[in-house]
Structure formats: structure tokens, C-alpha cells
Amino acid sequence: MALRWLYVLSVVLAWGCLVLSSFHTAVAPPQDLQITDPGLLGSLDIEWKPPPNIQNFNECTVKYKFEHRSTGDRDWKVIFTRKLKSRVGFDLSRTAEVKVRTLLEGQCTDGMEVQSDWIYATFQVPLQGKLESEVQNFHCIYHDWEYLKCTWQPGPRAPRDVHYGLYYWYEGLAHTAQCDDYIQDHGINIGCTLQNLTQAEYKDLSICVNGSAAATLLRPLYVTLRLHNLAKPSPPEQLVVSMSASEELHMTWSPPRGETPPQCLEYEVQLAEDRGQAKAAWASVSTQMETALTISRANQSRISCVRVRGRTNIFCADQGFWSEWTQECFPVPRKEDKQLFILIPVILGLSSSLLIFMLIGQCKKRSPARKPDANSACNCCIFVLHPPFKRFGS
Numbered sequence: 001m002a003l004r005w006l007y008v009l010s011v012v013l014a015w016g017c018l019v020l021s022s023f024h025t026a027v028a029p030p031q032d033l034q035i036t037d038p039g040l041l042g043s044l045d046i047e048w049k050p051p052p053n054i055q056n057f058n059e060c061t062v063k064y065k066f067e068h069r070s071t072g073d074r075d076w077k078v079i080f081t082r083k084l085k086s087r088v089g090f091d092l093s094r095t096a097e098v099k100v101r102t103l104l105e106g107q108c109t110d111g112m113e114v115q116s117d118w119i120y121a122t123f124q125v126p127l128q129g130k131l132e133s134e135v136q137n138f139h140c141i142y143h144d145w146e147y148l149k150c151t152w153q154p155g156p157r158a159p160r161d162v163h164y165g166l167y168y169w170y171e172g173l174a175h176t177a178q179c180d181d182y183i184q185d186h187g188i189n190i191g192c193t194l195q196n197l198t199q200a201e202y203k204d205l206s207i208c209v210n211g212s213a214a215a216t217l218l219r220p221l222y223v224t225l226r227l228h229n230l231a232k233p234s235p236p237e238q239l240v241v242s243m244s245a246s247e248e249l250h251m252t253w254s255p256p257r258g259e260t261p262p263q264c265l266e267y268e269v270q271l272a273e274d275r276g277q278a279k280a281a282w283a284s285v286s287t288q289m290e291t292a293l294t295i296s297r298a299n300q301s302r303i304s305c306v307r308v309r310g311r312t313n314i315f316c317a318d319q320g321f322w323s324e325w326t327q328e329c330f331p332v333p334r335k336e337d338k339q340l341f342i343l344i345p346v347i348l349g350l351s352s353s354l355l356i357f358m359l360i361g362q363c364k365k366r367s368p369a370r371k372p373d374a375n376s377a378c379n380c381c382i383f384v385l386h387p388p389f390k391r392f393g394s
Contacts, residue, residue, distance in 0.1 A: 027051070027053075027057075027102055027104055027114050027115070027116045028051035028052055028053050028102065028116055029051060029100070029101055029102055029116040029117045029118065029119045030048040030049060030050060030051055030064060030084075030100050030101070030102055030116075030119055031048065031049040031050070031051065031052065031119075032047075032048060032049045033046070033047075033048045033098065033100055033119050033120070033121040034046070034047050034048070034121065035096060035098060035121050035122070035123035037123070037125070039175075039176060040169045040176060040206060041092070041167060041168070041169050041176060041206035041207065041208045041222065042089050042090050042091065042092045042206045042208075042222055042224060043087055043088070043089050043090075043169065043171075043204075043206060044087070044088060044089075044090055044096055044123060045085065045086075045087050046066070046068070046085060046086050046087070046088060046098050046100075046121075047084060047085040048064070048084055048085075048100050048119070049084065050062070050084065050102075051102050051116065056108075057104055057106075057108050058108075059106055059107040059108040060104045060105060060106035060107065060108040060109055061082075061104070061105050061106050062082070062102065062103070062104060063080060063081065063082050063102075063103040063104075063105075064080070064081055064082070064083075064084075064100055064101065064102060064103065065078065065079075065080055065100070065101050065103055065115070066078070066079040066080075066081060066086055066098070066099075066100050067079070067098070067099050067100075068088050068090070068096065068097065068098045068099075069097050070090050070091045070094040070095065070096060070097070071094045071095040071096075071097060072094055076099075080103075089204045089206060089224050090123075091222055091223075091224065092125045092208075092222040093125075093127070093220075093221070093222050095122050095123070095124045096122060096123040096124070097120070097121075097122050098120070098121050098122075098123075099118045099119065099120045099121075100118070100119055101115055101116045101117065101118050101119070102115070102116035103115055103116075127219060127220075128217040128218070128219065128220075129216070129217035129218045129219040129220075130157055130219060131219055132155055132156050132157035132219075133155040133157045133158050133211070133216065133217070133218040133219045134155050134218070134219035134220070134221050135152040135153065135154060135155055135158075135164065135209050135211070135221050136152065136153045136154070136155055136156070137151075137152060137153045138150065138151075138152045138209065138221060138223060139151055139152070140207075140225060140230050141230055141232045141321060142197075142227045142228070142230040142231045142232065143232055143234075143258075144231075144232075144233055144234055144256070144257070144258025144259055144260055145201075145227075145231055145233075145258060145259040145260045145261070146195075146258055146259050147193055147194060147195050147197070148193070148194040148197055148227065148230070149183075149191065149192075149193050149194075150166065150191055150192050150193075150194075150207070151183065151190060151191035152164075152190060152191065152209060152221075153190065154188060154190070154211075155211075155218070155219070157216075158211060158213070158216075158218060159213045159214070159215070159216050161213055161214055162188065162211050162212070162213045162218065163188075163189065163211065163212050163213070164188070164189040164190075164209060164210070164211045165178060165179070165189070165209070165210055165211070165212075166178065166179040166182075166189075166192040166207065166208070166209050167179070167207070167208045167209075167210065168194065168205060168206065168207045168208075169205075169206045170197075170199070170200040170203050170204065170205045170206065171203050171204070172199050172200075172203075179192035179193075179194060181193045181194070181195070197227060200227055201227050201228055202226070202227075202228060203226075204224050204225075204226065205224065205225045205226070205227060206222070206223075206224050207222070207223050207224070207225060208220055208221065208222050208223075209221040226318075228312065228316060228317040228320075229317050229318050229319050229320060230320070230321070231260065231264075231311075231312045231317060231320045231321065232311070232320065232321035232322070232323060233256045233258060233260040233265065233310050233311065233312070233323045234256035234257055234258055234260075234323055234324075235256055235308075235309060235310070235323045235324045235325060235326050236253040236254065236255065236256055236267065236291075236308045236309070236310050236323070236326055237253065237254045237255070237256060237257065238252075238253055238254040239251065239252075239253040239306070239307075239308055239326045239327075240252050240253070241306050241331070247296070248294055248295065248296055249294065249295045249296075249303065249306075250292070250293075250294050251269065251292065251293045251294075251295075251306055251308070252291060252292045253267075253291050253292075253308050253326070254291065255291065255310070256310060256323060260312070261316065263315075263316075264312050264313055264315065264316035264317070265289065265310045265311070265312065265313060266287060266288065266289050266310065266311060266312075266313040266314075267286075267287070267288055267289070267290075267291070267308055267309065267310045268284055268286070268287045268308070268309050268310075268311075268322070269284070269285050269286040269287075269288075269293055269306070269307075269308050270282040270283060270284050270285065270306070270307050270308075270325075271283055271285050271295070271303050271305070271306055272303070272304060272305040272306075272307075272329070273303055273304060282305075282307070289313060304329075304331065305329040305331065307325045307326050307327070307329070308325070308326050309322050309323045309324065309325045309326070310322070310323050311323060
């Protein structure tokens with residue numbers, strides 16, 4: 001009997017949920033979803049209107065779930081908003097896809113979240129020219145968090161009279177800007193250096209490299225960059241290597257010059273063993289954010305060289321470029337070197353003293369048999385130690 005009542009109760013609850021669900025699915029989606037291009041190199045404006053029956057839900061909170069991606073991307077990027085528009089960056093070389101649905105929650109839905117159906121829209125920039133006319137090997141590095149250097153190569157189908165221009169935009173600029181410092185090769189623009197991009201850090205930087213020629217349409221290149229993921233610092237400075245009396249190897253260095261935030265750096269330390277004429281085999285011993293390292297020299301290790309490099313750490317960027325190494329081989333002081341350094345002054349001092357006594361002895365042998373007085377001995381020493389000179393007027 002108890003099982004029968006449990007079955008009846010389950011059927012009633014399921015029926016109630018189905019009725020409630022059918023009521024909720026009646027919530028209308030937004031209307032008139034539109035995508036427009038304001039000419040900001042990939043940042044598109046997406047707008048929509050509220051559902052027609054929105055006035056029936058005064059006791060509920062109305063929100064919108066907005067998702068977007070470029071064709072070929074696996075995942076959708078999700079935004080929850082109460083606004084009726086959004087500006088999102090896309091790769092304009094591909095089709096932009098967006099979808100929006102209405103979300104209701106509050107007393108009118110008994111506290112449950114109700115979702116409408118999706119509405120969809122797409123946007124595609126008409127692409128001109130053949131793909132082979134697009135620039136190749138586009139590459140950018142943000143040097144020392146001070147300037148961005150981008151380079152490229154002309155497309156294989158680009159004519160000889162091609163003229164390339166780089167344009168960029170980020171949130172905060174009123175309009176698209178053009179590069180004013182190009183890198184050229186035989187009169188053709190193959191790169192650009194952009195300064196004063198501090199305001200663009202941790203934002204999407206939209207770039208377009210477009211080309212023009214007398215009789216050929218060229219395919220533009222669109223990319224979106226994040227400067228902090230392209231940062232490359234200068235090598236660390238003031239590397240000092242020393243060895244303690246207990247045979248511990250101490251290394252200290254300073255952060256590199258430039259505008260790279262010191263707290264955003266991590267370092268890799270490598271050591272090499274002395275192999276005579278053979279090339280040094282470098283081995284990493286530490287990746288750290290500190291600027292000092294101590295290594296025990298147990299078993300009389302034959303470490304002969306030390307080098308350090310740096311890059312942006314995981315707290316400031318998802319990725320980055322390693323700097324160049326400090327000088328190729330920073331010599332490690334050895335215990336025997338220290339002993340030799342101390343013995344050299346001692347040996348030189350003893351040698352000088354012995355030479356002086358020998359010279360004095362030679363002076364005494366050349367003197368007459370009579371007992372020399374103090375002045376003659378002194379004069380002899382002076383004569384030996386200082387070469388004779390010619391007097392003026394003699």
C-alpha cells in the first residue's frame with residue numbers, strides 16, 4: 001500500500017513539474033537581434049530588444065544570457081547581462097556567431113529560473129583578395145613592457161608594388177589608429193613599432209594589417225592580442241657569483257631594466273660543468289621568483305658557469321617570452337683560485353725583499369776593503385736602486 005501511494009505521489013509531482021515547465025517555456029525570447037560593425041577592427045556591437053510580453057513579468061528579474069564565438073571555435077563565450085547591447089571582439093577573418101535568450105527569476109516564477117528559446121545571428125566581413133595575398137608569419141613581442149614590435153612577410157601572391165599598413169584599436173581609443181613607425185625592407189613595410197600602449201595592457205588589442213597594390217586586391221589580416229602574454233623582458237642584471245668557506249655557491253642578481261613590474265617576473269637558473277674543451281652542458285637547477293639562490297657544492301662538483309634569464313610569471317600573464325640569458329659563461333670562483341689569490345701578494349713581497357738584499361750584497365762586494373761608513377753604504381744602495389741621470393749643464 002505504501003508503495004502504491006509513493007507511486008501516485010511521484011506521478012503527481014512529475015505532472016506538476018511538466019505543467020510548470022510548459023508554462024515557463026512560454027516565456028518569449030528577445031527580438032530583433034542585430035550585429036553591426038563600428039569599424040574597430042573586430043569589436044562588433046550586438047543589440048536586441050526585450051521580449052514582447054515583458055510587461056507581464058513585473059514581479060521578476062529579467063536578464064539575458066548572451067553567448068558568442070567565431071566560426072571554428074569549439075566553445076561559446078558566455079555573458080550574463082541586464083542590458084540590451086554588448087560590444088565583443090571577434091576574428092573578422094571568420095564568421096561571428098551570437099545567440100541570446102531571456103532569463104526570468106522571482107515571484108512570477110515561484111523563485112525558479114525560467115529560460116526562453118535562443119535567437120541567433122551571424123556576421124561576416126566581405127573578404128577581398130585571395131588568401132595567398134595575406135601577409136605571412138605575423139609575430140609580435142612586447143619588449144620590456146615599453147613597446148610592441150610586430151613583423152610580417154609579404155604574402156606569396158603579393159605584387160612587388162605592394163604597400164602595407166598596420167591599424168590598431170583598443171578600448172579607450174576614440175577611433176582606429178595607424179602605425180607611424182614602420183620597419184622597411186627595400187622600401188616595403190614589413191613591421192611596425194608601437195609605443196605608449198600602457199592603457200592597452202590587460203585589454204584586447206585589435207590589429208589589422210592591410211595591403212594595397214595597383215591592380216590586385218589583397219586579403220587583410222585581423223588579429224586580437226593581449227600585451228601581457230607577449231611580454232619579453234631584458235636579461236637580469238648585476239649577476240654576482242661567490243663561494244662561501246663552507247663550499248656553498250651563492251648567486252644574486254637584479255631585475256632587468258625597463259618597465260617590467262618586478263613582481264611579475266620569474267627566473268630560470270642554469271649551471272654548467274667544466275668539460276675542458278668540450279661544449280658546456282647546461283642544466284636547469286631552479287625556476288623561482290626570488291633574485292638569489294644558494295647551492296651546496298657537495299662532492300666537489302665541477303660547476304664552472306652560471307647564467308640566468310627571466311619571463312613574466314603566471315600571476316601576471318598566461319604565457320610570455322623568456323629573456324636572453326645573462327652573459328654566456330659567468331665564471332664560478334673555486335677554492336683553489338682563492339688560495340692562489342692570497343698567495344700571489346705574499347710571493348711578490350718575499351721576492352721583492354730577496355731582490356733588495358741581493359742588491360745590497362752586490363754593493364758591499366764592490367766597495368773598498370776599508371770599513372764603509374753609513375753614508376757610503378746608503379749611497380751605494382741609492383745608486384743601485386735608482387738609475388743614474390744626466391744633470392743639466394754638466
